[in-house]
Amino acid sequence: MTTLISISVAGRCRSRAWACALALAFVVPLAFARPAFAQAGSGxxxxxxxxxxxxxxxxxxxxxxxxxxxTGYERTVYTDARGRYVASGMPVSTYVVDVSAPAFAATQRTGVRLSVGATETLDVSLKIAKVTETVTVTAAAPLLDKHETATSSTVDARAVAQLPIRGRDFTEFVQLTPAITQESDRNGLVISGQRSINSNIAIDGTDFNDALQGNQRGGNEGVFFFPQAAVQEFQVIRSGATAEIGRTNSGFINVVTKSGSNNLHGEAFYYDREKALTSPDAFDRKLNNQQSQFGGAIGGPLQHDRAFLFGAAEQSLLKVPYMVQFDAQAAGVAVPANLLALQGEQRGTNY
Structure with missing residues (x-):
């Protein structure tokens, strides 16, 4: 079973450094018994x-x-001598952007979506103020970033939540992007022809690579997986990853997890396959092949616009049948009773 619990604190970064530090979310994972634009960083x-x-x-x-x-998280910045502003290290979310200056009418942009690993460009043209005037503009779909050198795409929250997937292993969604396949023996990610040991995957900026085998954690053993219910979205960089990512010049998977918000939200699921739903095998034997997978997630506010809690857990139970059948023995040869007792249908489990 895998569990993820995260507590995030939202602050208003205006004056003191500690207020900005509180705005960062920290994630404590507990294991018990799981087209983008200019790169903005990991997570x-x-x-x-x-x-x-x-x-x-x-x-x-x-x-x-x-x-x-x-979440009400707020960041305040000012334009420089060239009229340019930059806000980096922003949590993935939908934002409202207010721009104001003396002698100009304030302008507001709503519905500005910031995706993981991407830098959104939002240029604003202010109008001369007459009396008291505010201009509200709803953000449109972003245009192509002609300055970006990386080849990348984003698997968004809707795809992660609604598309069917085998075993609820979110890394399989990576194959929605071109030039990426998974190895059949250990599910390693082969990106642009590179060996899976060269690929790099991070969750909220934290390394999620198998230190022994080189591919993602859980790729070799299904019991060590990350709960899909905790994944919000992720960016897939096939080539051109910046130097700040490090570790490899092959592909990079940049994952961000869900967090609590001002609205209570959650999900629960249960998938089950029993013997009655299992078709006969190649020898026309209907064996007891059982699979169960269940879990859920819940998030919400601890204090409105200040502190939030999110948790997710998933469990997968497998019973895989196999047959033990001894061939006819030569005259005078007898199978020991303790071995003969194993004859027939047996089952292996992951628990």
Whole structure:
């Protein structure tokens, strides 16, 4: 069984360093008995852009406030001498961006989605203020980033939650992107023809590679897997990963987990296959092949806009049958009684 519990604290980063530190989520994993744009880092996102006036000249010192619609997390930045602002290390979420400057009408952008490993570019043009004026714009789909050198894509939350998958192993979703396959013997990720030992996978910026065999943890042993119910989305970089990622020049899988929010949310599931639902094997024997998989996740606020809790757990139980049959023995040869007792249907389990 695998369990993930995360507690996140949202702060407003305006003055003190400790307030910014509180804004970072920390994740404590407990095991008991599981088209993107410029790279923003492992397990996080970023947003940047330029603020200009009606004549397309940079606005210096404009105030940019970025607030998560889900958790209330807030980041405040100012534009530089070129009218440019950058907010890196942002939690993956949907944001509202407010831009204001003296003598200009405040502008608000809603529905700005920041995806894992991607840097969203949001340029804002301010209008001259008349009396008291606010302009609200709903964010549109991002355009192609012509400055990005990496070849990458994102498997979003909807795909992770709704697409069918074998064994609830989220790494199989990686095959939705071109030029990626999985090894049949140990499920290692072969990215752009590279050996699976060269691939790199991180969850919330933490290494998730098998130190012995080289591919992802749980690739060789299904009992050591990460709960899919805890995965929010992930970025797949097939080539051109930046130097900050390290470890390999092959593919990189950049995973971010879910977290609590101001709304209580969760899920539960149970999958089961019994003997009555199992077809006969190649020898027309209907053996007792049982598989059960169950789990769930729940998240919500501990304190509105401040502290949140999220937990997920999954368990997979397998009973795989096999037959023991002794051939007819030569005259005078007898099979020992303790071995003969093993004849017939037997079952192996993972628990």
């Amino acid at each position: 996080v996102a970023a947003i940047e852009g330029t603020v200009t006036d009606p004549d397309n000249r940079p606005v210096v010192g404009a105030l940019v406030i970025i607030v998560s619609s889900e």
